Amino acid sequence: MGAIEDPAILKNSVQSTGGVDKQFLAAPVKSAVDKFQLLPEFLKVRGLVKQHLESFNYFVKTEIKKIVRANNLVASRSDPSVYIRYTDVWIGKPSEIVDGVTDSLSPQKCRLGDKTYAAPIYVNIEYCNGSDSRMMMKKEVVIGRMPIMLRSLFCVLHGKDEDELAKLGECPLDPGGYFVVKGNEKVILIQEQLSKNRIIIDSDKKGCIQASVMSSTAMTKSKTIIRMEKEKIYLILNAFTSKVPIMLVMKAMGMETDQEVVQMLGRDPQYAALLLPSIEDCASLGVYTQHQALDFLDKKRKKSMSRFGKDDGALGVLRDIFIPNIPVREGNFHLKCVYVVVMLRRMMDAILNEDAMDDKDYVGNKRLELSGQLLALLFEDLFKSMNDTIKFTVDKILSKASRSSRFDISQHILKDSITNGLERSLSTGNWDVSRFKMHRKGITQIVTRLSFIGAFGAMTKISPQFEKSRKVSGPRALQPSQWGMLCPCDTPEGEACGLVKNLALMTHVTTDEEEGPIISLCCSLGVEDLSLLSGEELHSPDSFLVILNGLILGKHRRPMLFANGMRKLRRAGKVGDFVSIYVHEKQRCVYIASDGGRVCRPLVIADKGVSRIKHHHMKELKDGVRNFDSFLREGLLEYLDVNEENNALIALYEGEATNETTHIEIEPFTLLGACAGLIPYPHHNQSPRNTYQCAMGKQAMGNIAYNQLCRMDTLIYLLVYPQRPLLTTRTIELVRYDKLGAGQNATVAVMSYSGYDIEDAIVMNKSSLDRGFGRCIVMKKMSALYQKYDHACDQIVSPRKAQHDPEKIQILDNDGLASPGEIIRHQDIYLQKECPVNPNANSHPSQTQYRTSKQTYKGAEGEPAVVDRVALCSDKKQNLIVKFMIRHTRRPEVGDKFSSRHGQKGVCGTIVQQEDFPFSERGICPDLIMNPHGFPSRMTVGKMIELLGSKAGVSCGKFHYGSAFGEPSGHADKVEDISETLVKHGFCYNGKDFLYSGITGEPLQAYIFMGPIYYQKLKHMVLDKMHARGMGPRQLITRQPTEGRSRNGGLRVGEMERDCLIAYGTSNLIYERLMISSDPFEVQVCRKCGLLGYINYQTKTRVCSTCKTGDNISAMKLPYACKLLFQELQSMNIVPRLQLADS
Amino acid sequence: MEGATYQRFPKVKIRELKDDYVKFELRESDVSMANALRRVMIAEVPTIAIDLVEIEVNSSVLNDEFIAHRLGLIPLTSERAMSMRFSRDCDACDGDGQCEFCSVEFHLRAKCINDQTLDVTSKDLYSSDHTVVPVEFSDAGTGYENPEDQRGITIVKLRKGQELRLRAIARKGIGKDHAKWSPAATVTFMYEPEIHINEEMMETLSLEEKTSVIESSPTKVFALNPHTHQVEVVDPEAYTYDDEVLKKVESMGKPGLVEVYAKEDSFIFTVESTGAVKASQLVINAIDVLKQKLDAVRLLEDTVEADDQFGELGAHMRGG
Incomplete structure (x- = not known):
């Protein structure tokens, strides 16, 4: 078992053999090293939303420079000597320019002032205004403003401590990772996608096996499919009008002999046999040479595809659109040919053996697109558009014969297009990048600030690649490869079930890494270059292909040696931490991945089953000599992605490690995400209950953030006395839920009472409610605008001038605004102003006519609220905006929704006086009563253990733990230990108490299971719904x-x-x-024609407009909708006639 | 109203008496009596509590309702409460409930002027009536030996520059209307257990079996006499009716070894007061209230008067 046994413990056990120390024997064998301490360190270094921050940082630091460098020249089409060249680009500090003065921005300022938290994008430019003028330079030219992610590198909050954050009005517990756009907090959801540039073998709708590659390069994006249809193999590419025989493509790329192709495929005659029909097909078309093939392809080419300016015919298509991720150097198509052959071979493997098919739902075949990548895409598009616009305007000006002013190209840089484009996409969530054929909606989402944990959930949410309506079960099912990467519990119910996922606690999402150094490293580790290999050698049985990010580098004769060498280099820090090396035995390939969007997680490295982390390492960590990074640097820990996990044997605990074990988990509860981590003892619950709780935890009221009272959100729900749970988990401490709780520890008696507790309803103690249990504050924002017009504007006036009902305007101040602290009732006026009657009239200010306009509060009748705060700010056009926060304190009432942390929701069924409540002889009286019928079908054993643990907790004065799977490692208290504590404090071991009825005073027939359970008040309240x-x-x-x-x-x-x-x-x-x-309506019906007539009110006669008389008219009642239908039918030339019978 | 009389003459024996705590036995009575007493103590003994708060200045972090709620829950000394009028029945003031007969006025003025956080506590409440003041916890065992250390009940904490100024009206009320008027922190009773040990059978057990019987009870009810090695009942009241001993005895195959009965006519009351009324006074007041309520039953014939005095209750009794 434990690799290291403490001699002190051994001695101890020897001594106590006289009287057997049961407790010692029952205690778990202490795991050799408690690695839990690594987690807080990990989160200190990485943060909980590090994936977003890392991605955004990569974009603003590296990628933006790449994009600008790739498109650095803007030259006039007519005169190439007129140009701008961008030499550098960088992002400044978040700031705004108000009346020509630069003012620094803070996120809180932006939230309150409806501004966008953005920083200027600076460029250095060189430009020339024609062949006759000198080249000039300009520095720090602003081309637009980039929204800045909170807590990222360029954010003012970066690296600030708690005090500094408080000064900026920011909550230190807020994770960041979102943007503030026009005052709204927006998060870019993580987008799930199929990996790019990888061969995926699957079958299409008809069951034909196909190999597809989604290619994506800086230049183009395309999809290439090679499909086997009726024994023959075809290429399907968008650039061609129809499918093309694959052998023809091979010939077009210069591989004219069939033998070479077959040779490359491999010696095995099975492959050749499968290719034979395709070879024959090609021959039957009479195509034998490259020239013939190109001619043939040229005919099939879509002629509109000449978007690249130059048209190179079919060869150009093959070069630029056909698997463009494989580079063609100097017209050498050899690499592409090899790639196609590898695709063919993999496809044939799948035909010969079903197992070789790829699983699209496998997490290793997926990439997560993060905010940085999405913003990069958008920026690239906007930047190119801006350059195009510059080109266009410059061309237009240059084409004019005579110019009045001196021409200066640097004056034509527009900065609004990028700013507005970024802002629009972020605030609407629509990514319409036609340049990259991307039209996606709902990319961004408002950060839900209902509860602290809800905001967290939004940051780890992964939105699916498919639309939600698809009725397939595959993508929705829990994937084994999800282990440790994506939370198995946290997914919504209903249509998005299983498609929307959430990251687990320790997951990291990679960013792109340079390929160049890796390639040269591979070469020096003995990879034989592909271009030097003949077809025959490619698939020789003793070698493995080495593939880097989908690009075939070459082959290696000793793959394990190579992989281990690469891994050693990675552990030594010579290659990036997140590069994955994965040996695929079946495909005889070594896959190296350094691309962005892979999910990975840290694991402890073990040598022959012995953990590299020893006691002294953890001690050094505790003493602060070490941090998480030093563990990584010294090769004690490493990140594994889903693919590399296949090469590893990971032990859950050190004690379970065998000789073959390569890695050891840090802590098992990290397989859950932040939301599921709140549940105590989730491993004792029925699985769907945990899923329900994940959804409900986001609706629970509590504290939102430390700055909750300074926020002006549209709707805030707060609890008056939030508590931290008595039964906590390690995750709760890590995400700091104990600082910003969303619930209260209620003493719950599990019994039936009064009959108002059927269907999960709970009975509440009135005295508990009097004392503040479940009391909450609801704050609603209302805002008003003082509009400015061309010649007039809305005026602030004293309300006394107006002759309104004095009752309704009494809360108004002299400025016509309700003053803070006033009690506001239904139909009260909270704002009164004067608007110009005719805003567009160009009259003298003294003659402008005004009318009063008012805004009334619409709340629940008989529920007075209070004006909490009034804030004034100005919008972009310098109009005055007034925001009111209306506060309403509510105590629980019948019908309000509550839930425990185990997916057990229920409404308050009735409220009962304390004296009627059952009581124990210690004087304990429950806060609420829950019906025991909630347990048998739900099987939430975790809730029962929570009750026991909390009860022991309150009696011994110590918080108990219930982390997932925490019993062996001591992060969850065992029921036996809890029972012992209970007994020590005079309770029954099983948590049951002897209660007396409060109504009669007689003892209850049964012992009642009673103790504290953490209850959440959910945002659904009767007052808002009745x-x-x-x-x-x-x-x-x-x-x-x-x-x-x-x-x-x-x-x-x-x-x-x-x-x-x-x-x-x-x-x-x-x-x-x-x-x-x-909708009753009286109609006049003409008995003769059956159509509707009318009453002429002047002549007081009834007329049928069709018959022109009023002789045969009768009155009858009809639903108005029916009459409407008749008229609509008539408008469509359909005549509905009514035939009246005598009644 | 003819027929047998069930009149009994209960006996009360006080076991322990402190200002805020009393433990007594109620003998020769029955459950209905004991429970009625308990219920009245919780819900119907009147006290005085802050009921109306007028806030002049509040720049603290807590909002007005929040502070008002906290003020309401502060226990005030309510010896006067029994003789005070309910605001709703007061003739001296026309319904606004602000006269000296039915209300007490409080003022609170606090402002933090230095860098240290200022705790505004119940001590800062100034009463217009020296008999009605926030409860002090002078009793030993609260942890504050020195009266200077006593800080009272925290209402709100103020930071430099924040201010709280308010006027509060305290009124008489009962716990039924709001828990703030309940003078009782804990009122509970238990049946006095009667534990019989079958000595003969017990003698047949070994020492180990005896200890296991003793240890089976989560509370310390039994003990082993060190001299005679006999199992003795040391504290029958510690018994919580958990049946653990009985189960243990059963599993040992010795049913009847220990038998527990609840004495149906004697109760042990534990009363803890919030401090509003002394615990002993609380019991007496409860008996008074109970008497008044029973008077309503006697006034059955005089329905009009009963209606006046007891409102709905009188009507209810007539109907029943």
Whole structure:
């Protein structure tokens, strides 16, 4: 078991043999090294949203420079000597320019002032205004403003400590990783995608096996498919009008002999046999030479594809659009040919053996696109567009014969297009980058600030590649490769179930890494270069192909040696930490990956099952001599991605390691994400319960952030007395949920009481509510605008001038705004201003006519709220914006929703006086009563253990732990230990108490399971939902009652309700509901023609406009919607006629 | 109202008496009586608590309702409460409940002027009536030996420049309306257990078996006499009716070794007061209130008066 046994413990056990120390024997064998301490260190270094920050930092530091360097020249088409060349680009500090003065920005300023937290993008330029003028330089030219991710490298919050953050009005516990755009916090969701530039073998709808490659280079993006259809193999490419025989493509690329292709495929006759029909096919077309093949392809080419300016015919297509990730140097197509052959071979492997098919849902075949990459894409597009616009305007000016002013190209750099483009995409979430054929919606999302953990959840959320409507189970299922990378619990219910995922606690998402050094390293480690290999040698049985990011580098004769060498280099820090080396035995390949978007996680390295981390390492960590990075640098830890995990044998605990073990997990509970980490003892619960809790934890009220009272969000829910859970987990401490809790520890008695507790309802103790249990504050924002017009503007006036109901304006101050601290009731006026009657009239200011306009508060009747704060700020056009925060304190009432941390939600069924509540002889009286029927079908054993643990916790004064799978490592208290504590403090070991009925005073028949459970109050409250109406507003066109609570709408008798009434035979009730109480209307019907007539109110006669008489008209009642239908039908040349019978 | 009388003459024996704690036995009575007493103590003994808060200045971090709620929950000394009027029944003031007969006024003025955080506590509340003041915890065992150390109940903490100024009206009320008016922190009773040990059977057990019987109870009820090696009942009241001993005895195959009965007519009460009323006074007040309520039953014939005095209760009794 444990590799290292402490001699002190051994001695101890020897001594105590006289009286057997049960407790010692029962104690778990201490794992040799407690590696838990690594986790806080990991999070200190990496942070919980490091993936976003890292990605964004990479973009603003490296990628933006690459993009500008790739497009650095903007030259006039007509006169190439007129040009701009960008020599450098960088991002400044977040700031804004107000009235020509540069003012630094802080995120909180932006949130409150509806601004965008952005920093200027500076460039250095060289430019020339024509052949006759000198080359000039300009430095620090602003080309636009880049929204800055909070806590990233260029954010003012970067590296600040708690005090400094507090000065900036920022919560130190806020993870960052989002943007502030126009005052809204926006997070760019992690996008899940299939990996780029990799061969994926799968089958299409008809069951044909195909090999596809999604190529993506800096220049182009394309999809190449090679498919086997009816024994023959074809290439499918967008640039060609139809499928093309593959052998023809090979010939077009210069591989004219069939033998060479077959040789490359390998000696095995099976491959040759599979290729034979394709060879014959090519021959039957009469194509034998490269020239013939190119001619053939040229005919199939889509002619509109000449977007690159120059048109190189079919060869150009093969070079630029056909697997463009494989470079063609000096017209040498050899690499591409090899690549196609490798694709063919893999495809044939799949045909010969079903197992060789790739699994699209396998996490190793997926890449996560993060904010940096998405922004880079957008920036590249906008930057190119800006350059195009410069080119266009310059050309236009140069084409003019006579110019009035001196021409200066540097004046034509526009900075608004980039700024606005970035801002628009971030605030709408629509990524419309036509240059890269990308049209995606819903990329960004507002950070949900309902609870602290909800904001966290938004940052780790992964949005799916497929649309949610697809009815396939594969992508929704839990993938074994998800282990440790993506949380198995945290996924929504319903249509997005299993598609939307969340990152686990320790997951890291890689960013791109330079390939050049890796290639040269590979070569020096003995990889034989591909271009030096003949076809025959390619698949020789004793060698493995070496593939870097989908690019075939060459082959190696001793793959394991090579892989181990590379790994050693990585552990020594010579290659990036996140480069993965993966030997695929079946495909006889060594895959090296350094691309961005792979998920990976840290693991402890073990040599022959012995962990490299020893006691002294952890001690040094505790003493602060070490940090997480030093563990990495010294090769004690390393990051493994999903593919490399396949080459590793990972032991859960050090004790379980065998000789073959290569790695050891740091802590098992890191396989869950932040949201699921809140659940105590999740491993004792039925799995869906944990999933439910993950969704509900995001709706729980509590503290949002330290700056919660300084925020002006549209809606804030706060708990008056939030508590930290008595039963915590390690994750709770790591994400600091114990500092910003969202719930209260309620003493729960599991028993039935009063009958108002059916269907998961809970019975609450009135005295507990009086004392503040479940009390919450709801703050709503209302805002108003003082508009500026050309010649007038809205005016602030004293409300006394206006003759309104004095009751309603009494909370207004002299400026016509409600003052903070005033109690505001339904229908009160909170803002009164004067608007110009005719804003566009160009009259003298003294003659402008004004009318008063007011805004009234619409809240619940009889529920007075309070004006919490009033804030004034100005928008972009310098209009005055007034924001009001209206605060409402609520105590729980019947129908409010509560939930424990185990997916057990319930509404408050009734509120009972304390004296009626059961009590124990110690005087303990529960805060709420939960029905025991909630347990058997839900199987939330974790909740029971939570109750036990919390009960032991309150009696011994120590927080107990319930981390997932934590019992062996001591991060979760065992039930036996808890029971012992309970007994020590005079409770029964099983947590049951002897209770007396509060109503009669007699003892209850059964022992009651009672103790504290952490309860969350959810945001769904009756006050916001209750609705009833008698008379009320009606819709304009149909005259039927309006719909929905917000419009004070009616309650619909729907189809099914109607069916019931019909079946029951209550015709008058139907008549009353569907007609009298809905939209009755009296119509005049002509008995002769059956059409509708009307009453002429002047002559007081009834007329049928078709028959032109009023002789045969009768009045009758009709639903107005019916009359409307008749008229609409008539407008479509359909005549509905009413035939009236005598009643 | 004819028929047998069930009148009994309960006996009360006080075991322990402190200012805020009393433990007594109630004998020769029944559950209904004991429970009625308990219920009245929790819900119907009147006290005085802050009911209306007018805030003049509040620049603290807590909002007005929050502070008002906290003020309401501060226990005030309420010896006067029994003789005070409910605001709703007060004739002296026309319904605004701000006269001396039915209310007490409090003022609070606090401002933090230095860099140290200022704790605003119940000590900062100034009462207009010296008999109604925030409760002090002078009793030993609260951890504050020195009265200077006593800080009272924290209302809010102020930082430099923050200020709190308010006027509060305290009124009489009962716990039924709001828990802040409940004078009782804990009121509970238990049946007095009667534990019989079958000595003969016990003698048949070995010493180890005896200790296992003793240890089976989570509370310390039994003990082994070190001299006679007999199992003795040391503290029958520590028994929590958990049946653990009985289960143990059963599993040993010796049913009847230990038997526990609850004495149906004697109760051990534990009363802890919030400090608003002395615990002993709380019990007496509860008995008074209970008496008044029973008077309502006697006033059955005089329905009008009953209605006046007991409102709905009187009507309810007439109906029942």
